[in-house]
Amino acid sequence: MKISKAAAAAAVAVALSLTATACGGSKKDAASDGGASGGAKDKIVVGIKFDQPGLGLKTPDGKFTGFDVDVATYVAKELGYQPDQIEFKQAVSAERENLISNGDVKFIVATYSINDKRKERVDFAGPYFLAHQDLLVRADDTSITKVEDLNKKKLCSVTGSTSAQNVKKNLAPEADLLEQGGYSECLTGLENKAVDALTTDNSILAGYAAQEKNKGKFKLVGLSMSNENYGIGLKKGDKELQTKINAALKKMVEDGSWQKAVDKNLGPANYKNEPAPQITEGS
Incomplete structure (x- = not known):
């Protein structure tokens, strides 16, 4: 049976369309795997x-x-x-x-x-x-070298901090604890001498002290009050x-x-x- 040129062209177009659809679906399925289980990954x-x-x-x-x-x-x-x-x-x-x-x-x-x-x-x-839980103090402060030195001094941390409660309840019960909404407020108070120390994980304290705007202003005491x-x-x-x-x-x-x-x-x-x-x- 003879097939007209127009019919042949239409058949080829349909075939190409089906192939493209199949490939597109496959790509989408592979890209949707955003996990770590192998296969193509999107994000x-x-x-x-x-x-x-x-x-x-x-x-x-x-x-x-x-x-x-x-x-x-x-x-x-x-x-x-x-x-x-x-x-x-x-x-x-x-x-x-x-x-x-x-x-x-x-x-x-x-x-x-x-x-x-x-x-x-x-x-x-x-x-x-x-x-480790540690203390951050002003760079020129030599009065705080151990946690007991916080007694009668002003200690700052964020509201609800387990670090601050650990100091207040177990290590320096006479510390004057000031709780702020964030560490930035504590740093401002420390710089302005409104507080004497800031406490939380030493890694977090080091991160704040390492900021360009804070370099040379603060130092870690070097304590290990928790792991x-x-x-x-x-x-x-x-x-x-x-x-x-x-x-x-x-x-x-x-x-x-x-x-x-x-x-x-x-x-x-x-x-x-x-x-x-x-x-x-x-x-």
Whole structure:
């Protein structure tokens, strides 16, 4: 049977249309895999802090800087994502478990201390950093060298801080505790001599002290009033992702990237970091 040229052309057009549709559908399906399970990846959503200089900070021009950001970027790279495929989402302390369990983020790197209460709702990889509760004082202050020196002095921290309560209840009960809405207010008070010290994790204190505008104004006392093992939070039961993140953290330490990130982000405050901790989660 003879087929007209017009009919043949129409058949070819239909065939090409079907092929294009099939290819388009396949690409969409592959790109929608935003997890760490392999296959083509579009993006990955990672939770970080937006307001902690040196750790997790969103700058006025929309960029992200800090040690936690560097760790998150390294881990995402090992999972198959380039920096432009990472979407950083703000993870305030009170919402971290909800963000993970609701699937709003793949994992969280946000000065997230591992403890039993949190492990009831989420799993952790790591730890990747060991911090200690410390004090930040003015650079020229020689009157505070140990926690007992806070008695009769003014101590500042954020409202509801467990660090401040630890000092007030257990270490220096006669300290005059002032609670503020944020660490910036405490820093202003410290600079203006309205308060004598600021307390929280030494990593957070070092981040603030290392800011360009604060260089030379403050110093860490160098105390270890508690141990805070920072972990990477992820969905409970996701052992595959936990194993992959642990492997990425080990590699980051072994190739020197971990220490470089510490020095770059916290070094200007003369921060003396602990060695990278042994990974215990998932083992």
